[in-house]
Amino acid sequence: MRVGDEESHLSAVLFCLPSRLRTSLRPLKDLEHELEAPKPETRRAAVQKLAALGDRRAWELVLRALGDSESLVADEARSRSARSPIRSSWASSSAERG
Numbered sequence: 001m002r003v004g005d006e007e008s009h010l011s012a013v014l015f016c017l018p019s020r021l022r023t024s025l026r027p028l029k030d031l032e033h034e035l036e037a038p039k040p041e042t043r044r045a046a047v048q049k050l051a052a053l054g055d056r057r058a059w060e061l062v063l064r065a066l067g068d069s070e071s072l073v074a075d076e077a078r079s080r081s082a083r084s085p086i087r088s089s090w091a092s093s094s095a096e097r098g
Contacts, residue, residue: 028057035061040070047073051080059084 031053034046047065050058062084065077 028053028061031058032061035065035068040068040072043068043070043073044076047076047080051084054085 028050031046031050034049035043037043037046043065047062050062059081062077062080065073066081068074068077
């Protein structure tokens with residue numbers, strides 16, 4: 001298999017994935033960059049995508065968005081972090097660290 005064939009195959013596989021999984025393959029760096037976008041709507045969408053990813057690094061970025069100067073973004077981050085499935089594990093690890 002040639003290199004070009006491998007890339008075509010990978011593209012086909014990614015295309016067949018459910019949209020949620022395709023989103024989760026997107027680098028966190030791109031979403032982190034979107035949190036710095038000038039438009040609050042773009043930053044809010046980044047918060048939503050990060051929360052959908054659900055891993056620890058993504059949630060750290062969602063928590064950072066709590067300090068956004070636009071209430072549209074900060075409120076979205078607050079809403080999403082309140083429903084975080086790993087909130088209790090953060091509380092436990094924070095308590096252990098003292």
